[in-house]
Amino acid sequence: MRAAAPPVEGLLETSLYAADLRRTAAFYRERFGFKTLVDSPRLVAFEVAAKPVLLVFPRGATEDDVVDARGTIPGHDGVGRLHLALSIAAADLEAWRARLFERGVPVAGEHHWPRGGTSRYFRDPDGALVELATPGLRW
Amino acid sequence: MRAAAPPVEGLLETSLYAADLRRTAAFYRERFGFKTLVDSPRLVAFEVAAKPVLLVFPRGATEDDVVDARGTIPGHDGVGRLHLALSIAAADLEAWRARLFERGVPVAGEHHWPRGGTSRYFRDPDGALVELATPGLRW
Numbered sequence: 001m002r003a004a005a006p007p008v009e010g011l012l013e014t015s016l017y018a019a020d021l022r023r024t025a026a027f028y029r030e031r032f033g034f035k036t037l038v039d040s041p042r043l044v045a046f047e048v049a050a051k052p053v054l055l056v057f058p059r060g061a062t063e064d065d066v067v068d069a070r071g072t073i074p075g076h077d078g079v080g081r082l083h084l085a086l087s088i089a090a091a092d093l094e095a096w097r098a099r100l101f102e103r104g105v106p107v108a109g110e111h112h113w114p115r116g117g118t119s120r121y122f123r124d125p126d127g128a129l130v131e132l133a134t135p136g137l138r139w
Numbered sequence: 140m141r142a143a144a145p146p147v148e149g150l151l152e153t154s155l156y157a158a159d160l161r162r163t164a165a166f167y168r169e170r171f172g173f174k175t176l177v178d179s180p181r182l183v184a185f186e187v188a189a190k191p192v193l194l195v196f197p198r199g200a201t202e203d204d205v206v207d208a209r210g211t212i213p214g215h216d217g218v219g220r221l222h223l224a225l226s227i228a229a230a231d232l233e234a235w236r237a238r239l240f241e242r243g244v245p246v247a248g249e250h251h252w253p254r255g256g257t258s259r260y261f262r263d264p265d266g267a268l269v270e271l272a273t274p275g276l277r278w
Contacts, residue, residue: 011153011223012224013222015221017219052191070252070253074248078217078219084152112209113209128215129214133151
Protein backbone atom coordinates (compact mmCIF):
# COMPACT_ATOMS: atom_id res chain seq x y z
CA MET A 1 0.00 0.00 0.00
CA ARG A 2 1.37 3.39 -0.96
CA ALA A 3 0.82 6.41 1.21
CA ALA A 4 -1.66 9.00 0.03
CA ALA A 5 -0.23 12.31 -1.19
CA PRO A 6 -0.24 15.14 1.35
CA PRO A 7 -3.04 17.58 0.50
CA VAL A 8 -2.72 20.16 -2.26
CA GLU A 9 -4.82 23.12 -1.16
CA GLY A 10 -5.14 24.79 -4.51
CA LEU A 11 -3.73 25.88 -7.81
CA LEU A 12 -1.88 29.01 -6.78
CA GLU A 13 -0.43 30.45 -9.98
CA THR A 14 -0.43 30.07 -13.70
CA SER A 15 2.00 31.80 -16.06
CA LEU A 16 2.06 33.43 -19.47
CA TYR A 17 5.09 34.66 -21.42
CA ALA A 18 4.64 37.99 -23.22
CA ALA A 19 6.48 39.31 -26.25
CA ASP A 20 5.78 42.83 -24.88
CA LEU A 21 5.23 42.70 -21.11
CA ARG A 22 3.63 46.19 -20.88
CA ARG A 23 1.16 45.42 -23.64
CA THR A 24 0.08 42.04 -22.30
CA ALA A 25 -0.08 43.26 -18.69
CA ALA A 26 -2.29 46.16 -19.82
CA PHE A 27 -4.56 43.67 -21.58
CA TYR A 28 -5.29 41.75 -18.39
CA ARG A 29 -5.35 44.81 -16.14
CA GLU A 30 -7.68 46.89 -18.28
CA ARG A 31 -9.81 44.26 -19.97
CA PHE A 32 -10.42 42.10 -16.92
CA GLY A 33 -9.90 44.56 -14.08
CA PHE A 34 -7.43 42.35 -12.24
CA LYS A 35 -5.69 43.85 -9.22
CA THR A 36 -1.92 44.17 -9.67
CA LEU A 37 0.16 42.40 -7.00
CA VAL A 38 3.61 42.87 -8.56
CA ASP A 39 4.66 45.19 -11.38
CA SER A 40 8.32 44.79 -12.28
CA PRO A 41 10.42 44.29 -15.41
CA ARG A 42 10.74 40.59 -14.61
CA LEU A 43 7.12 39.89 -13.83
CA VAL A 44 3.63 41.33 -13.57
CA ALA A 45 1.35 39.39 -11.18
CA PHE A 46 -2.42 39.75 -10.95
CA GLU A 47 -4.82 38.56 -8.29
CA VAL A 48 -7.63 36.54 -9.86
CA ALA A 49 -10.65 36.42 -7.57
CA ALA A 50 -9.91 35.17 -4.06
CA LYS A 51 -6.66 33.29 -4.43
CA PRO A 52 -5.04 32.21 -7.69
CA VAL A 53 -2.48 34.52 -9.25
CA LEU A 54 -1.93 35.08 -12.95
CA LEU A 55 1.75 35.69 -13.69
CA VAL A 56 2.89 37.40 -16.89
CA PHE A 57 6.61 37.12 -17.65
CA PRO A 58 8.49 38.76 -20.50
CA ARG A 59 9.16 35.97 -22.98
CA GLY A 60 12.76 34.80 -22.90
CA ALA A 61 13.65 36.61 -19.66
CA THR A 62 13.11 33.71 -17.24
CA GLU A 63 15.14 31.01 -18.97
CA ASP A 64 18.07 31.10 -16.54
CA ASP A 65 18.10 29.95 -12.94
CA VAL A 66 17.97 32.79 -10.40
CA VAL A 67 20.45 32.00 -7.61
CA ASP A 68 20.93 34.29 -4.62
CA ALA A 69 21.09 34.20 -0.84
CA ARG A 70 17.41 33.23 -0.69
CA GLY A 71 17.92 30.12 -2.80
CA THR A 72 17.33 29.04 -6.36
CA ILE A 73 14.40 29.69 -8.66
CA PRO A 74 14.89 27.33 -11.60
CA GLY A 75 14.43 28.59 -15.15
CA HIS A 76 11.12 28.36 -16.96
CA ASP A 77 9.75 29.64 -20.23
CA GLY A 78 7.09 29.06 -22.82
CA VAL A 79 5.98 29.96 -26.29
CA GLY A 80 2.82 29.25 -28.17
CA ARG A 81 -0.85 30.10 -27.86
CA LEU A 82 -1.27 28.94 -24.26
CA HIS A 83 -4.68 28.45 -22.72
CA LEU A 84 -6.39 29.55 -19.54
CA ALA A 85 -10.03 29.72 -18.48
CA LEU A 86 -11.79 32.16 -16.16
CA SER A 87 -15.09 31.47 -14.37
CA ILE A 88 -17.95 33.94 -14.85
CA ALA A 89 -21.66 33.92 -14.03
CA ALA A 90 -24.02 33.02 -16.87
CA ALA A 91 -25.76 36.38 -16.39
CA ASP A 92 -22.51 38.22 -17.18
CA LEU A 93 -21.78 36.48 -20.49
CA GLU A 94 -23.27 39.22 -22.70
CA ALA A 95 -21.74 42.03 -20.63
CA TRP A 96 -18.35 40.40 -21.14
CA ARG A 97 -18.82 40.00 -24.88
CA ALA A 98 -19.84 43.66 -25.21
CA ARG A 99 -17.06 44.96 -22.99
CA LEU A 100 -14.31 43.07 -24.78
CA PHE A 101 -15.68 43.88 -28.26
CA GLU A 102 -15.81 47.60 -27.41
CA ARG A 103 -12.17 47.41 -26.33
CA GLY A 104 -11.04 45.74 -29.52
CA VAL A 105 -11.06 42.10 -28.43
CA PRO A 106 -13.37 40.12 -30.72
CA VAL A 107 -14.77 36.69 -29.91
CA ALA A 108 -12.44 34.00 -31.28
CA GLY A 109 -14.94 31.17 -30.84
CA GLU A 110 -17.82 29.88 -28.76
CA HIS A 111 -18.76 26.40 -27.61
CA HIS A 112 -21.96 25.11 -25.98
CA TRP A 113 -21.41 22.23 -23.60
CA PRO A 114 -23.87 19.35 -23.12
CA ARG A 115 -24.32 20.27 -19.44
CA GLY A 116 -25.52 23.78 -20.35
CA GLY A 117 -22.42 25.91 -19.96
CA THR A 118 -21.07 28.26 -22.60
CA SER A 119 -17.42 28.98 -23.32
CA ARG A 120 -16.48 32.17 -25.14
CA TYR A 121 -12.93 32.38 -26.41
CA PHE A 122 -10.72 35.42 -26.92
CA ARG A 123 -7.04 36.00 -27.78
CA ASP A 124 -4.62 38.04 -25.69
CA PRO A 125 -1.91 40.14 -27.43
CA ASP A 126 0.42 37.13 -27.61
CA GLY A 127 -2.27 34.86 -29.03
CA ALA A 128 -3.01 33.02 -25.79
CA LEU A 129 -6.50 31.53 -25.80
CA VAL A 130 -8.52 33.07 -22.95
CA GLU A 131 -11.80 31.32 -22.16
CA LEU A 132 -14.70 32.85 -20.21
CA ALA A 133 -16.77 29.94 -18.95
CA THR A 134 -20.23 29.88 -17.38
CA PRO A 135 -21.25 27.04 -15.01
CA GLY A 136 -22.11 23.69 -16.61
CA LEU A 137 -18.93 23.00 -18.54
CA ARG A 138 -17.50 19.54 -19.04
CA TRP A 139 -17.04 19.50 -15.24
CA MET B 140 -15.70 57.20 -16.71
CA ARG B 141 -15.33 53.64 -17.90
CA ALA B 142 -17.53 50.89 -16.57
CA ALA B 143 -15.97 48.39 -14.20
CA ALA B 144 -15.41 44.89 -15.57
CA PRO B 145 -18.06 42.31 -14.71
CA PRO B 146 -16.75 40.01 -11.98
CA VAL B 147 -14.35 37.17 -12.69
CA GLU B 148 -15.12 34.49 -10.13
CA GLY B 149 -11.95 32.52 -10.44
CA LEU B 150 -9.17 31.03 -12.48
CA LEU B 151 -10.85 27.87 -13.72
CA GLU B 152 -8.19 26.05 -15.73
CA THR B 153 -4.57 26.07 -16.64
CA SER B 154 -3.00 23.96 -19.38
CA LEU B 155 0.15 22.03 -20.08
CA TYR B 156 1.23 20.39 -23.33
CA ALA B 157 2.82 16.96 -23.01
CA ALA B 158 5.22 15.21 -25.38
CA ASP B 159 3.80 11.91 -24.05
CA LEU B 160 0.30 12.41 -22.66
CA ARG B 161 0.22 9.09 -20.73
CA ARG B 162 3.53 9.80 -19.05
CA THR B 163 2.75 13.36 -18.01
CA ALA B 164 -0.79 12.48 -16.91
CA ALA B 165 0.61 9.68 -14.75
CA PHE B 166 3.05 12.14 -13.20
CA TYR B 167 0.28 14.40 -11.94
CA ARG B 168 -2.11 11.58 -11.05
CA GLU B 169 0.39 9.48 -9.10
CA ARG B 170 2.72 12.09 -7.68
CA PHE B 171 0.07 14.58 -6.58
CA GLY B 172 -2.99 12.36 -6.19
CA PHE B 173 -5.19 14.56 -8.36
CA LYS B 174 -8.65 13.20 -9.19
CA THR B 175 -9.12 12.56 -12.92
CA LEU B 176 -12.09 14.40 -14.48
CA VAL B 177 -11.46 13.53 -18.13
CA ASP B 178 -9.15 10.90 -19.58
CA SER B 179 -9.13 10.94 -23.38
CA PRO B 180 -6.57 10.99 -26.21
CA ARG B 181 -7.15 14.71 -26.67
CA LEU B 182 -6.98 15.74 -23.05
CA VAL B 183 -6.50 14.59 -19.47
CA ALA B 184 -8.12 16.91 -16.90
CA PHE B 185 -7.46 16.85 -13.16
CA GLU B 186 -9.38 18.46 -10.33
CA VAL B 187 -7.03 20.54 -8.18
CA ALA B 188 -8.51 21.11 -4.72
CA ALA B 189 -12.01 22.59 -4.74
CA LYS B 190 -12.27 24.19 -8.15
CA PRO B 191 -9.43 24.84 -10.57
CA VAL B 192 -8.71 22.23 -13.20
CA LEU B 193 -5.30 21.28 -14.55
CA LEU B 194 -5.52 20.33 -18.22
CA VAL B 195 -2.82 18.25 -19.91
CA PHE B 196 -2.96 18.17 -23.70
CA PRO B 197 -0.77 16.14 -26.04
CA ARG B 198 1.65 18.61 -27.53
CA GLY B 199 0.80 19.51 -31.11
CA ALA B 200 -2.69 17.96 -31.05
CA THR B 201 -4.68 21.11 -30.23
CA GLU B 202 -3.29 23.47 -32.85
CA ASP B 203 -6.34 23.41 -35.12
CA ASP B 204 -9.75 24.90 -34.42
CA VAL B 205 -12.39 22.33 -33.44
CA VAL B 206 -15.62 23.19 -35.27
CA ASP B 207 -18.79 21.18 -34.81
CA ALA B 208 -22.49 21.61 -34.08
CA ARG B 209 -21.69 22.87 -30.60
CA GLY B 210 -19.54 25.73 -31.87
CA THR B 211 -15.86 26.48 -32.23
CA ILE B 212 -12.98 25.83 -29.85
CA PRO B 213 -10.08 27.86 -31.25
CA GLY B 214 -6.64 26.30 -31.51
CA HIS B 215 -4.07 26.61 -28.75
CA ASP B 216 -0.68 25.13 -28.06
CA GLY B 217 2.50 25.67 -26.15
CA VAL B 218 6.06 24.51 -25.81
CA GLY B 219 8.68 25.28 -23.23
CA ARG B 220 9.23 24.74 -19.54
CA LEU B 221 5.93 26.24 -18.40
CA HIS B 222 5.29 27.14 -14.78
CA LEU B 223 2.55 26.48 -12.27
CA ALA B 224 2.40 26.68 -8.49
CA LEU B 225 0.38 24.61 -6.02
CA SER B 226 -0.50 25.71 -2.47
CA ILE B 227 0.46 23.44 0.40
CA ALA B 228 0.57 23.80 4.19
CA ALA B 229 3.94 24.61 5.74
CA ALA B 230 3.66 21.45 7.86
CA ASP B 231 3.51 19.31 4.70
CA LEU B 232 6.66 20.66 3.06
CA GLU B 233 8.96 17.85 4.24
CA ALA B 234 6.39 15.16 3.52
CA TRP B 235 6.17 16.46 -0.04
CA ARG B 236 9.92 16.54 -0.51
CA ALA B 237 10.24 12.96 0.77
CA ARG B 238 7.33 11.68 -1.29
CA LEU B 239 8.55 13.17 -4.54
CA PHE B 240 12.16 12.13 -3.97
CA GLU B 241 11.10 8.53 -3.28
CA ARG B 242 9.21 8.55 -6.57
CA GLY B 243 12.14 9.82 -8.57
CA VAL B 244 11.35 13.54 -8.64
CA PRO B 245 14.28 15.46 -7.13
CA VAL B 246 14.07 19.04 -5.92
CA ALA B 247 15.06 21.43 -8.74
CA GLY B 248 15.43 24.46 -6.47
CA GLU B 249 14.20 26.15 -3.34
CA HIS B 250 13.57 29.79 -2.49
CA HIS B 251 12.85 31.46 0.87
CA TRP B 252 10.61 34.50 0.60
CA PRO B 253 10.97 37.58 2.83
CA ARG B 254 7.45 37.04 4.21
CA GLY B 255 8.35 33.57 5.50
CA GLY B 256 7.07 31.26 2.77
CA THR B 257 9.14 28.57 1.10
CA SER B 258 8.90 27.51 -2.54
CA ARG B 259 10.21 24.09 -3.57
CA TYR B 260 10.55 23.51 -7.29
CA PHE B 261 10.31 20.28 -9.27
CA ARG B 262 10.22 19.34 -12.97
CA ASP B 263 7.44 17.36 -14.63
CA PRO B 264 8.34 14.90 -17.46
CA ASP B 265 8.17 17.69 -20.05
CA GLY B 266 10.36 20.00 -17.98
CA ALA B 267 7.52 22.21 -16.69
CA LEU B 268 8.49 23.94 -13.44
CA VAL B 269 6.10 22.83 -10.69
CA GLU B 270 6.26 24.87 -7.48
CA LEU B 271 4.96 23.77 -4.09
CA ALA B 272 4.46 26.92 -2.05
CA THR B 273 3.76 27.38 1.64
CA PRO B 274 1.91 30.50 2.92
CA GLY B 275 3.90 33.74 3.04
CA LEU B 276 5.06 34.03 -0.53
CA ARG B 277 5.51 37.30 -2.34
CA TRP B 278 1.72 37.72 -1.89
